[in-house]
Amino acid sequence: MSAIHELGALDLWRLLHARQLSAVEVAEHFLDRIDRLDDANAIVHVDAELALARARTVDDADDRTGLIHGLPFADKDLTRRAGQPASLGSRWQAGAIADVTDPVASVLDAAGGVVLGRTAAPELGFAGYTRSALHGATTLPGHPGLHAGGSSGGAAAAVAQGLLPFAPGSDGGGSIRIPAATCGLVGLKPTRGRIPANGGVGQVGGLVTAGAIGRSVMDVALLTDALIGRVNGVTPHALTLRSPERDDGSLLAAAVRGEGRFRIAVMTGTPWDATHDIRIAPEADDAVATAIRALEAFGHEIGEVALPDASGFLGVSGYAEAFTALWRGGAATVPIAREDRHLLEPLARWIIDTSDHLTAGGLATAQLWATELERRVLAAFAPWDAVLTPATALTPRPLDWYPQDGEADFDAQVLHTPHTSFVNMVGLPAIALPVHRTAPAPDGLPMGVQLIGRPGEEATLLAIGRQLERRIPWTQRVVTAMRP
Template sequence: MSELHDLTAGELLDRLRAAAVSPVEAVAHYVERIARLDGRLGAFVEVTADAALARAARLEAAAPFGTLWGLPHAEKDLVARAGVPTRYGSAARIDHVPAASDELALLLDAAGAVSVGKTNTPEFGLTGYTESAVAPPARDPWDTRNGAGGSSGGAAAAVAAGLLPAAIGSDGGGSVRIPAATVGIVGLKPSRGRLPVGSGLDSPGGLVVNGPLARTVGDAALLLDALVAGAPYRHATRAAGAGPFVDAVRTDGPALRVAVTTVSPWDDDEDIRLDAAAAAAVSTAAAVLDGLGHAVAELAWRPHGYAALFRVLWRSSAARLPLTDAELARLQPITAWLVREGRALGAPELLGALSAASAFERETIAVFAPYDAVLTPALALPARPVGWFDAADPERDFAQQVRYAPYSSFVNVAGLPAIVVPVTRDAAGHPVAVQLVGRPGGEAALLRLAGQLESARGPLPHPPCW
């Protein structure tokens, strides 16, 4: 019989609903694994074992409800849960214990899931790697000398190592997709306006959306369905199309049109060098999709001016953090730099960047419009060693993050859906992922294509020693 952590999230939910596994058994299994293994991984910053087991017992004593009944999960440490320390990866919030829970935590509660704690994140989620001043680094389970990416690095590491069946992260510039690609799992960023909670419509530039991290494409679709259905929609704009998205993963249908590019919007501004294994993964994915009958073609795309607009948007996002001067002095160098740079922005510069972002969104959608999906590398470089990013030099740190993950943030600016899925393994056996970017509201096509790539690849083993 398989261990519970060998099951997909969907398989575990099936067993929970069939009473073959109880919520207490499921939660106890994952709590034990976290206690035994996370010291080498740094995936968690807070484990609420007693509260999780008590909630699981309450669920067990009542009638099942919700789409995620009994499923263990954990919030990224940017999501407030009442009574649980929520530090945002920052010394400036080291003693913060919220009195109320954020909407995402309440949504997951209403779906019947069981929170077992908080996962590791960089300071205020502002970097693509997870090395804060208040917790050990989140590490890649395939090689713990390397980091897990960010900002949902703890969540991705936990899922990859079997310390959680699946997780929800947030993605403002790649924060779901970067760590998912780093540790060899599936990461899905929904369209702007797709979700009722974490829609992107209430964040600066419309960048930040919630999204699933999972070991399989099917599990990512299952979590997307739970997020879409989990709360009333309160915005005037909503992404087109509808679920259930789990039906899209294995659905046969007409051939789709897929474009391929290794161009990034940062190419004019940074020295982007694509690793050979990343390039090979794109070629493999293109060949697989072509062999399945999809129409695969090279994309002629060379965007200009992107770097300047994104730098303003990212600094303005940091400027919104409600920090006093005393708290600002406690921040890590890159966070303090982003906040100070953002606060120094004038209205003309910010409005100009928002206008440029809107133009970039329209232009990108127009270029991508003939295709159901655009295939790109997920990352330009393999997982980076812990300490590789130059935390003492914020400008260099930012540039290093761009060179690591130049294919991520433009998707947020354009408001498009994207998924990363491992398709090959490098010489050391580490999974290498590609990214598929869809049309507005085009998650179903992405899930279908990603599911086909996953099937062609075959099952991945667990990372060694986990």
Template sequence: MADELHELTALAQWNLLQKGEVTPLELVEHYLGRIEALNPQVGAFVTVTPDAARERAAQVAASVPRTSPLWGLPFGDKDLWRRKDVPAGFGSRLLTGYVPDESDEIVLDLDAAGAVSLGKTGAPEFGLPAYTETLVAPPVRTPWDLTRGAGGSSGGAAAAVASGMLPFAPGSDGGGSIRIPAAACGVVGLKPSRGRVPSASGLESLGGLVVGGPIARTVEDAALLLDGMMARTNGRVDHRFATRAPGDDSAFLPAAVRGEGRYQLGVMTTSAWDLDYEITIDPDASAALDAAVDAFAALGHGIEQTALTSDPTYAPAFITIWKAGAARIPAEGDALNLLEPLTRWLVEQGRALGAAELSGALAALTAYERSLIRQLSSFDAVLTPALAMTPRPIGWYDAEDAERNFAQQVQYTPFTSMLNVSGLPAITLPVWQTSDGLPMGVQLIGRPGGEAALLALGAQLQRRIGWQHRRPPVW
């Protein structure tokens, strides 16, 4: 049994823990062994904390209520989050040697849910790019092809899950940063509705873009982790920011396990970037979309083609907010030279913005949020490609020309950022493999607060396609 624990779903592992057939320490030791064996190839973890993980596992077994939603399950903190006494590099030379003396709220919530951190999963510099290749660590690679990147910014989290170094992992998503790497690594990634996860709600971020959510191999495991992430704030039940219907305190795991319902689905290949960038959908991305459409049609769902109305305000407004978000990076004077070229350009551009330009961009994105929700309102969910291209080769992005770099990111993943702007939930599902074994996925966009429908649809598709049984070459 011990040699096969990583083959089990997170939910199956949780059940073993509940029955006492496996202890938190045994599970931690198993995954630490996996990390030691596989991380040198994949680069998913930038920091591993074995002693702290063993101590935490013993503490969970001794004093954390077994009813805690993530009791005894291992995970990794994204390296954009602070955990007390653990290095927090934020993917940057700027913060080399930084060890925080307090933990972020999302970290405390995961602890309160009974989970056990094994260390830090890799992220690009300050989480800005859609790929995880930095100057401070080896690139994070998809375990399906080590010449290709895992995506970003939650690239380390997705690669760790896909290679069996973790049963699941939390991430954050400000423009696709959960869904992009999940698609590139052949796993499930869920961006919740704005406000769904109290300690990673998005309400405190510029434009309300950045929310926390789960990455997992199965839809059920994603729901399990989501329930754990939103269940508590520092050990107390807190639904101040929850978007669920009043009086509805049910968890999402039942919806994912049951996978019930028939829905009206839109199918869309347009994006918010189409006016400003040349977007070409790779045949493998189209094949993945077709496979999902055929499967949903066979399951009895209504299918209807749809398209977005072009909006010339979106691209300049989003780019302005992207720059403005970098302006607060704590680099001054000579310290700016420690930043990567893309990040430095963003910082300098962001600091040059005026108040009128920033407020105008925020107003434009608020108007776009309303427009997008209205355009999609006749559907229970809308299906798009997850990525427009196959996972990108390591070194594919232009490291020096920031504007070209941004264009490359848009062309790779045009379908994600508009959901951060609108606050809508979205899930990526690994429905397809190319002829050379690369994962390709689709994205389902939900109604406001519509995670349950996305999980139910995902569970139906998972049962029909069976992606949870696939294993990458690095496993």
């Protein structure tokens, strides 16, 4: 049998279910790897005592039907768990301990998961890379001079190093898809409302949803099913605003089958083209070309679709104005006293300071504009089962690439990842797939594509992803790169 860390999450689940492995054995194996091998600064807190106590409880349970029974994971550092650190990646909250557990953590516990600790995130999750004054930079495994992406960069770097079989993350503008693609992994951002515990409903702008990062499409589907929290095929207290037309109750089933022939459009343009000098690197174009060749080989129809524009609607100049207003609206809910803002880093301080000038009318207009953009995008994308873009416009970024100025930092992030945030604004599902490596192969840098789906149709994205995975051996690349 392969070493425990070389096994996919689904394979581990089968062995745990058959009692060929115990949850304690698995937890001890991954805790040892975290202690010895985290060269990328992926894990910022470990609670071995809590993990092993939880593993023993899982082993002793008569019911072994939990969707992730015995499988280890780690909370993102933005997720609260009672009795655990609650720094939010910020010096402002250094030393804070959570007194409550967030629903998304409780859902994974209820599904039988074993929490080992916490994965790195940038301050308050505001960045598309993972670096903070509190915890330092999280780097691309094997490339200490490059960022791992963010804000779920710790989650991705942990999976890529074999410190976790999969990991939950959160995504408000690309924060699952960016680090997944950067680290050569699969990352799924579900439809707004699909994850009842944290799906964007009830938030300012509705941008942020929980999701999953893993080595394979099947592992990501398994963790997403656990996040949804189905019981006997029924999603309790679902907040999904638009129900999927075709759903047999299991995303994992769709990923395992990997069946279907679909109409897939390559998207032209980005929502930031009017305000930023967006340049798509040749490596990003190569990733799209690699995906197209594989998709055509499977018999899918490939076309092209333009991203709609809603500039001028309600007097809003365009996407940049509306998105930043919604981003600031969310930042305005951060409960930090004005006298403590000096503790924030430049990006978070800029976003929060500028949120002071956001009016109720301005926020409402931005939300209405976003709804109009959603309507136009749904209409334009309707003929297509999925829409294809680069996951990132540029290769993984050097550690010194992002300026130490809040606004300039934000602009640099736009240049790196111009295709991801609009998907959050319109609430669609999207998956990042690591289809390509830069030259020289096979040791080049990962480059991925993004597939955007119809509302509630994550199963279609997983089916297409599974087909690509059968042709492009990205899972084996990750295993090969892991240290023993």
